[in-house]
Each structure stands twice: as structure tokens, then as C-alpha cells.
Amino acid sequence: MKALSIHNLTKTYRNGLKALKDITLEVEQGDFFALLGPNGAGKSTTIGVITSLVTKTAGTVKIFDTDLDKDPEQAKAYLGLVPQEFNFNGFEQVKHILVTQAGYYGISATEAEPRADELLHQLKLWDKRNTPARALSGGMKRRLMIARALVHKPQLLILDEPTAGVDIELRRSMWTFLQEINAQGTTIILTTHYLEEAENLCRNIAIIDRGNIIENTDMKSLLNRLDKETFVLDLKSPLPANFSLSGIQYQQIDQSTIEVELKREDGLNALFASLSDSGIEVCSMKNKANRLEELFLTLVEKAEVTS
Amino acid sequence: MINSRHWIAFRTLLTREIRRFIRIWPQTLLPPAITMTLYFIIFGNLIGSRIGAMGGFSYMEYIAPGIIMMSVINNAYTNVASSLFSAKFQSHIEELIVAPIPNYLILAGYVAGGMARGLCVGFIVTIVSLFFTDLEIQHLWVTISMIILSSMMFALGGFINAIYARSFDEISIIPTFILTPLTYLGGVFYSISLLPEFWQNVSLLNPILYMVNAFRFGMLGVSDIPITTAFSIILVCIVGLTSFALYLLNKGTGIRN
Numbered sequence: 001m002k003a004l005s006i007h008n009l010t011k012t013y014r015n016g017l018k019a020l021k022d023i024t025l026e027v028e029q030g031d032f033f034a035l036l037g038p039n040g041a042g043k044s045t046t047i048g049v050i051t052s053l054v055t056k057t058a059g060t061v062k063i064f065d066t067d068l069d070k071d072p073e074q075a076k077a078y079l080g081l082v083p084q085e086f087n088f089n090g091f092e093q094v095k096h097i098l099v100t101q102a103g104y105y106g107i108s109a110t111e112a113e114p115r116a117d118e119l120l121h122q123l124k125l126w127d128k129r130n131t132p133a134r135a136l137s138g139g140m141k142r143r144l145m146i147a148r149a150l151v152h153k154p155q156l157l158i159l160d161e162p163t164a165g166v167d168i169e170l171r172r173s174m175w176t177f178l179q180e181i182n183a184q185g186t187t188i189i190l191t192t193h194y195l196e197e198a199e200n201l202c203r204n205i206a207i208i209d210r211g212n213i214i215e216n217t218d219m220k221s222l223l224n225r226l227d228k229e230t231f232v233l234d235l236k237s238p239l240p241a242n243f244s245l246s247g248i249q250y251q252q253i254d255q256s257t258i259e260v261e262l263k264r265e266d267g268l269n270a271l272f273a274s275l276s277d278s279g280i281e282v283c284s285m286k287n288k289a290n291r292l293e294e295l296f297l298t299l300v301e302k303a304e305v306t307s
Numbered sequence: 308m309i310n311s312r313h314w315i316a317f318r319t320l321l322t323r324e325i326r327r328f329i330r331i332w333p334q335t336l337l338p339p340a341i342t343m344t345l346y347f348i349i350f351g352n353l354i355g356s357r358i359g360a361m362g363g364f365s366y367m368e369y370i371a372p373g374i375i376m377m378s379v380i381n382n383a384y385t386n387v388a389s390s391l392f393s394a395k396f397q398s399h400i401e402e403l404i405v406a407p408i409p410n411y412l413i414l415a416g417y418v419a420g421g422m423a424r425g426l427c428v429g430f431i432v433t434i435v436s437l438f439f440t441d442l443e444i445q446h447l448w449v450t451i452s453m454i455i456l457s458s459m460m461f462a463l464g465g466f467i468n469a470i471y472a473r474s475f476d477e478i479s480i481i482p483t484f485i486l487t488p489l490t491y492l493g494g495v496f497y498s499i500s501l502l503p504e505f506w507q508n509v510s511l512l513n514p515i516l517y518m519v520n521a522f523r524f525g526m527l528g529v530s531d532i533p534i535t536t537a538f539s540i541i542l543v544c545i546v547g548l549t550s551f552a553l554y555l556l557n558k559g560t561g562i563r564n
Binding site: 085091 | 316323397
């Protein structure tokens with residue numbers, strides 16, 4: 001079953017800006033799906049249309065086979081949204097926000113309170129349950145938005161840059177939490193600018209640029225398409241003056257650091273053999289950029305050239 | 308069709324609205340009590356004693372229903388206007404748009420919240436008025452239904468104001484420049500029979516006149532206008548405002564992109 005089916009979706013704003021140009025997209029039930037794109041590509045507009053925050057110009061949106069136009073109540077009942085910006089009432093207490101949100105979904109306070117307590121514990125907000133939301137730190141506010149989106153147990157969770165501006169420790173704990181939720185059966189759609197996040201979490205991916213879907217495939221095949229990778233090598237001692245790597249493209253960054261561009265089919269053995277022959281020892285090696293990041297940039301640049 | 312899910316959603320929204328105005332009671336419940344006490348002291352006691360009887364009642368008795376109605380109207384309007392605009396301003400209106408709540412329930416929740424504050428303030432002002440005059444209700448059902456309908460009508464007005472408002476200034480313009488003058492000219496402090504015929508006819512265009520007089524009829528048994536006319540006009544206004552507010556909500560004006 002499809003958790004989300006979008007067909008021929010178009011959005012033209014009043015100022016004439018075409019934010020979405022006839023896009024079609026499907027997300028399978030249980031998937032962890034990445035919707036990526038540069039700023040202003042149309043990600044948030046797509047999410048806005050799915051969640052009814054933005055009025056579409058044309059097209060259809062179905063959530064678990066329920067047409068958003070024909071049965072908006074049922075379609076919306078499946079959804080949970082973690083928006084990009086904080087959008088809760090800062091004067092309300094944390095627990096009130098959760099119980100109130102559940103109430104909007106027709107869940108009584110008696111039923112919602114244990115669920116809210118459970119989420120507050122899971123997301124480490126229990127100590128702040130009686131605190132007005134505006135007094136929370138940025139990371140806590142992000143966690144509150146996730147708890148709020150989950151309080152009615154949605155089947156499709158949409159996260160619009162949920163980890164923007166949070167520290168790495170918190171980001172990693174959020175990843176674990178989201179993976180657990182996904183494992184329990186919740187379909188997740190994620191937009192993020194941290195491509196490492198998408199690569200680690202998501203199984204399928206769509207890239208949107210200037211209102212068009214320029215790529216829609218599974219993460220594995222997309223990453224397999226990466227034909228070259230750039231590695232940064234830290235060397236034990238400075239490079240000798242007459243150093244060269246035959247047949248391998250490289251660039252010297254400083255005395256003891258080089259950047260090497262390798263074709264996928266070449267592998268790393270030839271590189272290490274050459275270095276070894278020259279008596280050069282490598283201390284450490286890392287990818288210059290995340291693999292998905294490299295592909296993403298290539299695809300977006302290609303789309304720019306085409307357009 | 309209303310089902311239990313809808314009922315819970317409506318109750319949640321109403322509870323949130325009531326909790327909001329109770330939480331900020333020094334801004335919502337206290338000021339009208341103080342202002343209306345001043346009205347009673349200045350207009351009722353000091354000036355009223357020189358004016359003498361009006362419509363067969365002491366001036367204090369005559370103005371009491373109008374002052375209660377005035378506070379109900381203002382507070383019902385202001386509550387919805389400020390609450391909905393704040394929700395737009397802080398973007399937490401999105402919580403409601405994303406949730407499976409039909410638009411008519413969103414409207415009903417906000418309006419009921421406004422009515423709750425209007426009636427709460429009306430009750431407080433009635434208690435205050437008892438320190439200055441004796442109140443005997445002549446027609447209980449007219450009194451109750453008129454205060455409920457009036458609060459509903461102005462809560463609807465506040466909702467429409469907030470839908471269009473783009474700044475906090477725009478939610479204070481209507482109360483300051485339209486609502487307050489209409490209230491003062493709506494027969495709160497005088498009977499329109501005291502006005503020249505031309506101004507009596509002009510006054511008939513003011514919907515607040517009908518509310519104040521119908522409410523006064525309920526409490527004192529006197530009115531400048533027929534009660535059935537008052538009820539008819541208010542009901543027509545409520546139907547018109549409700550339809551317009553729902554049209555705006557369905558269209559997404561002011562709340563959806």
C-alpha cells in the first residue's frame with residue numbers, strides 16, 4: 001500500500017512563482033523516505049500541500065489511499081507533522097501542548113495523558129512537562145515538536161528539517177528514536193539539509209529542484225551511481241618534492257595533506273600501492289564529502305545546466 | 308455530522324480558549340471590572356443623580372443593563388480577535404489546520420471561547436453592578452438568550468477581524484474606531500426617544516441598539532424598539548457572519564498559503 005501518492009501536483013503562488021511543476025511521487029507504507037532539494041526547491045511547499053497548510057493549484061494527494069480533497073478528515077488523521085519552524089503556543093505548558101494536540105485528533109484527555117507521559121519520558125522532556133514551551137532550549141523545542149507530532153500515533157510522519165540547528169549528540173539520539181519509530185511501522189518522510197542524515201536513515205529518496213522531481217529512486221542504487229569519490233589523506237611526513245601518483249588525479253592541500261579523486265572501478269589498492277612505493281605512510285583517510293552530498297550536487301548542477 | 312471525535316476536538320479547543328483567558332486574567336477579567344465600576348461611579352452615581360429618572364427608572368438602574376451588555380460585547384469580540392490573531396502570529400494555528408477538524412468546528416471553538424469570556428465578564432460586571440443598584444430580571448429568557456446571541460455575534464465579528472488582520476494594530480482598529488462608538492451611540496447611556504427624529508432613525512442602523520434595548524427589556528421590561536425586531540436582526544446578523552466566516556475558512560483566507 002502507498003502511504004502517500006502525489007499525482008501531477010502543481011502549485012503556483014499569487015505572485016506567479018511556480019513552486020511545484022506537475023510533480024508525481026509515491027511513498028510506500030513503512031518506508032523511511034528522504035525528500036531532498038536545495039533551498040527554495042519546493043520541499044516545504046510539497047509538505048505544505050500534503051498537510052493542508054498550502055492550497056494546491058492542481059493535482060491529487062492521497063494518504064493511505066484516502067484523497068485529501070474528498071475525505072480531508074480521514075486523510076489528515078493519518079498524518080503527523082514536525083514543521084521546520086517552532087509553531088506551538090509558547091505560553092502553554094509542555095504537557096498541555098501534547099494533550100491539546102491529541103484532543104484535536106479526537107483523543108480524550110484520559111487517553112492522551114498516558115501517551116503524552118510516555119513520549120515525554122522517551123524524548124527526555126519529563127522534567128519540563130509543566131514548563132511553558134517558550135522556556136525550553138532549542139533542542140528541547142525540537143523534541144517537543146516530535147512528541148506533539150506523535151501523540152496521536154500517526155501512520156505517516158513528516159519531518160521537515162527536524163534536526164536543523166541541534167547539536168550532534170541530540171541529532172544522533174533523534175536518529176535512533178526515528179529509526180525505532182520506523183521499525184514499529186510508522187512511515188517517515190524526511191527533508192533535511194544534512195545529507196549524511198538522509199544517507200544513514202532513508203531507504204528511498206526523491207530530489208526536488210525548482211519544482212521538479214529530478215531523481216526518485218532507492219538510496220542504494222543512487223549511491224551506486226557515484227562514479228568517483230574524493231578522499232582526503234593525512235600523511236605521516238611531508239610529501240617529497242618529486243612526488244607524483246601515476247594515473248591518479250590528486251591535489252596537494254598542504255605539506256602533508258593530499259586530496260585524491262578516485263574512480264569507483266579503480267578501487268583503493270592502486271592508490272595505496274603507489275603511496276607505499278614512494279615510501280609514504282598514511283595516518284588517516286576520510287571522504288572529502290558525504291557520498292550522497294557529492295551525488296546531490298552533481299544532480300542539482302546537471303538539472304541547472306539542462307534548464 | 309458531529310461524532311464523538313468532533314465533540315472531543317471542540318471541547319479541547321474551547322478548553323484551550325478558556326484556559327487562555329483565565330491564565331491572563333489581569334488582562335482579560337480584571338480591567339472590565341475596574342472600568343465598569345468607574346462607569347457606575349461616574350455616570351451612575353455622580354452624573355446620574357443630577358439626570359434623574361429615565362424610562363421610569365433611576366439613571367443607575369437604566370444604564371446597568373447597557374453597561375453589562377457593553378462589557379459582554381467588547382470581551383467576546385476582543386477574545387476571539389486576539390486569540391486567533393496570536394495563533395496566526397505564532398503560527399500555532401497550523402496545529403488546527405493540520406488536524407482532522409472540520410472548519411465549522413474551528414469556528415465554533417473560537418466563537419464559544421469568545422462567548423465564554425464575554426459571559427464571564429458579563430457575570431463579573433453584574434456582580435459589580437449589584438454594589439450600586441438592585442437588579443430584578445423581568446424576562447429571564449429574553450435576558451439570557453439576548454446576552455448569548457450578542458456575545459455570539461461579536462465573537463463572530465472578532466473571528467473575521469482576526470482572519471483579515473496582518474498586525475496587532477489591525478485587531479484594535481475595529482474595536483477602537485467602530486465598536487466603541489457604536490456601543491456609546493447604541494443607547495447604553497440614554498433612550499433614543501431623547502434624540503431628534505433624524506438621529507433616532509440613524510440610530511436604528513446601529514445593531515448594538517437592538518441588543519442593548521432587548522437586554523434592557525429582559526431586565527427592566529422597557530425598550531425603545533420591538534423585541535421581535537431585535538431578535539430577528541441579531542439572528543440575521545449571526546447567520547450572515549457565520550456564513551462569511553466559514554467561507555473565509557474554507558477558502559483559507561489569512562490562514563493558509
